[in-house]
Amino acid sequence: MxxxxxxxxxxxxxxxxxxxxxxxxxxxxxxxxxxxxxxxxxxxxxxxxxxxxxxxxxxxxxxxxxxxxxxxxxxxxxxxxxxxxxxxxxxxxxxxxxxxxxxxxxxxxxxxxxxxxxxxxxxxxxxxxxxxxxxxxxxxxxxxxxxxxxxxxxxxxxxxxxxxxxxxxxxxxxxxxxxxxxxxxxxxxxxxxxxxxxxxxxxxxxxxxxxxxxxxxxxxxxxxxxxxxxxxxxxxxxxxxxxxxxxxxxxxxxxxxxxxxxxxxxxxxxxxxxxxxxxxxxxxxxxxxxxxxxxxxxxxxxxxxxxxxxxxxxxxxxxxxxxxxxxxxxxxxxxxxxxxxxxxxxxxxxxxxxxxxxxxxxxxxxxxxxxxxxxxxxxxxxxxxxxxxxxxSTEQREEPNNDGAGALVIGYGRFGQTVAQMLMLSDIRVTLIDIDTEMIDVAGTFGSKVYFGDGTRIDLLRQAGAADAEALLFCLDGAQLDAGVLGAVREAFPRPKIFVRAFDRRTLIDLRDAPHDFAVREVMESAVTMARAALEMLGENLQDIDAAEQEYRRNDDERLDAQRAAGDYGAAREMVISHQTELAARARLRIPGRPTNRTGAGR
Missing domain, CATH: 1.20.1530.20 (Na+/H+ antiporter like fold)
Structure with a gap:
């Protein structure tokens, strides 16, 4: 009692x-x-x-x-x-x-x-x-x-x-x-x-x-x-x-x-x-x-x-x-x-x-x-x-970039490292945030100061100076971002531009209504680069390679728009490029077909 x-x-x-x-x-x-x-x-x-x-x-x-x-x-x-x-x-x-x-x-x-x-x-x-x-x-x-x-x-x-x-x-x-x-x-x-x-x-x-x-x-x-x-x-x-x-x-x-x-x-x-x-x-x-x-x-x-x-x-x-x-x-x-x-x-x-x-x-x-x-x-x-x-009224205020970091890079893995280093080479002050302690220790041996923390947390971003930054670059591995997180980030920090590394096309579809200024699929550009290199080494001329890339990008954008509108990952199946759609695309772009014996695999 x-x-x-x-x-x-x-x-x-x-x-x-x-x-x-x-x-x-x-x-x-x-x-x-x-x-x-x-x-x-x-x-x-x-x-x-x-x-x-x-x-x-x-x-x-x-x-x-x-x-x-x-x-x-x-x-x-x-x-x-x-x-x-x-x-x-x-x-x-x-x-x-x-x-x-x-x-x-x-x-x-x-x-x-x-x-x-x-x-x-x-x-x-x-x-x-x-x-x-x-x-x-x-x-x-x-x-x-x-x-x-x-x-x-x-x-x-x-x-x-x-x-x-x-x-x-x-x-x-x-x-x-x-x-x-x-x-x-x-x-x-x-x-x-x-x-x-x-x-x-x-x-x-x-x-x-x-x-x-x-x-x-x-x-x-x-x-x-x-x-x-x-x-x-x-x-x-x-x-x-x-x-x-x-x-x-x-x-x-x-x-x-x-x-x-x-x-x-x-x-x-x-x-x-x-x-x-x-x-x-x-x-x-x-x-x-x-x-x-x-x-x-x-x-x-x-x-x-x-x-x-x-x-x-x-x-x-x-x-x-x-x-x-x-x-x-x-x-x-x-x-x-x-x-x-x-x-x-x-x-x-x-x-x-x-x-x-x-x-x-x-x-x-x-x-x-x-x-x-x-x-x-x-x-x-x-x-x-x-x-x-x-x-x-007479006090000279410093420029925003001098208030702290001009950009916050959240995620300092293989993707974030490239992004951050290019920003630094352009004389932009960068704050690096990651939650992987092993990677932080390795980065430290190369002279990079990476702060530990969950970069999707509003309070941590605020503490790191997101309100005064010019850009927030989410370079996170995997599907760690969703529309709710980006919505909260935009509401808390209306000033900086928001850049997103999307894990895959599903992530892009999920973020269709999320506020952001730029999003890129993490392996798309490297895959396109590899495909272009392969076509060059296989003897394709540059004009045909450019046409193939443009057609792929156009088709991919239209398919993404259809999937976003439907809210369904399986939508627009007919737009997936296969042997039949490839022949139709070549005909539309007037790209001649390749001899079937050049690769030994045929078409």
């Missing part, structure tokens, strides 16, 4: 949380205020201090922090060496300067304006320098600015902020003065343990994780692939937790281990739904845990601290942006966009509290400051919209 009651209680809480989250997120999205603010307000409303519908926010946030773990994993997946190298100046320059200057300025402000110790000021100031990746990136995407120079600079700062979490975690651990840790290792030893754990996980990823995914990919079991991805994240995070380090750091390393593998796109699309749901629950739990009484007791402190946080970060980031040559409008927009506190601030405040660097009341107050600053961002962006529109 108790188990049944517990299950019922869990289901009731789930219905309440998801229902309020759905309602508030839809409302705030409709108002243009973003999903994050919707989750936060929904959490406040159902939390113990308003309606009291959900009381155990502490236990839920422990579960919802998995959203942070998965977010860091996805951040790690983005850190492929090639991408890092291309953005090295923005990440290591702009990102480093922003985190350092904002961290110093906020630490100094807290230390001078309050009675906190300098260790506490550092533990609070460092995480306040971080912005909300979960809030900013969707705003850039919805505005269509993620692939612009402005968006790339914002993303570079966010990327370095995520990287800097590792250093911040280590610093907080080194500053810890918790008596419970007295028998444990000192801070410097924790830092060494962190470095050793990082090295150990990287080695494990190289020699254990990658072979595991290669094995699972060869089996073709997508469910096992998802299980393996979640297992890898949990194992890395659990290992770090066992050592007394950050689970988020472990998840980040798991992503980095797999960032330069063919499985990156597949992993990202598999984990993304879990990340989105759990991150939403995280913000919901943050809203539930918001200490309204602490805010009510010290409303002026919270308001002034939130305004100070926004003003300091906006000024520092805007100033840096102007120094590197951005116009004042873009610099102001960038500063305001990144002026809020970030979701990792809650994680860092909890660690600082556990290390006895700050009190629970201080963690609640600064959690409220971060929450208020995040809630203000949509309003700030709305108020400055005229300035940002003026900046956007």
């Amino acid at each position: 108790e188990a049944a009651h517990g299950t019922s209680h869990f289901l009731r809480d789930g219905v309440v949380m998801l229902g309020f989250a759905l309602g508030f997120v839809l409302l705030f999205r409709r108002l243009g205020l973003g999903a994050t603010l919707g989750y936060l307000v929904a959490g406040v409303v159902i939390g113990p201090q308003v309606l009291g519908l959900i009381g155990d926010a502490e236990s839920m946030i422990g579960f919802a922090e998995l959203g942070i773990v998965l977010l860091l994993f996805i951040v790690g997946l983005e850190l492929a060496p090639a991408r890092l190298w291309a953005m090295k100046r923005e990440i290591l320059g702009l990102g480093l300067v922003q985190v350092a200057l904002c961290g110093i300025a906020l630490t100094a402000a807290i230390g001078l304006a309050t009675n906190f110790s300098w260790a506490a000021a550092v533990a609070l100031g460092m995480p306040l320098a971080l912005s909300s990746t979960a809030q900013v990136l969707p705003m850039l995407q919805s505005a269509g600015r993620l692939k612009t120079p402005f968006g790339e600079r914002a993303f570079s700062i966010l990327l370095f902020q995520d990287l800097s979490i590792i250093a911040m975690i280590t610093v907080v651990a080194a500053l810890s003065r918790n008596p419970a840790d007295a028998g444990g290792p000192p801070g410097w030893q924790l830092a060494l343990m962190t470095l050793a754990a990082i090295a150990g996980l990287i080695i494990a990823g190289r020699f254990l994780v990658r072979p595991l995914f290669r094995l699972i990919g060869g089996l073709g079991e997508r469910e096992m692939f998802i299980v393996a991805a979640l297992f890898t994240i949990a194992a890395c995070a659990g290992t770090m937790e066992l050592l007394g380090l950050s689970t988020a750091l472990g998840a980040f390393l798991a992503g980095v281990m797999l960032a330069d593998t063919p499985y990156r796109h597949e992993l990202e699309t598999d984990v993304e739904p879990f990340r989105s749901i759990l991150l939403g629950l995280f913000f919901l739990a943050v809203g539930m845990m918001l200490d309204l009484q602490a805010i009510a007791d010290r409303p002026v402190f919270v308001a002034v601290a939130a305004i100070g946080l926004i003003a300091i970060k906006a000024s520092v980031i805007g100033g840096i942006a102007m120094i590197i040559g951005m116009g004042w409008r873009n610099a102001l927009a960038l500063g305001l966009l990144l002026s809020q506190g970030g979701e990792f601030g809650f994680v860092m405040f909890a660690q600082a509290q556990a290390g006895l660097l700050i009190s629970p009341e201080a963690a609640s107050l600064f959690g409220a400051v971060v929450t208020l600053s995040m809630a203000s961002t949509p309003f700030l962006m709305m108020l400055t919209a005229p300035l940002r529109r003026a900046a956007q």
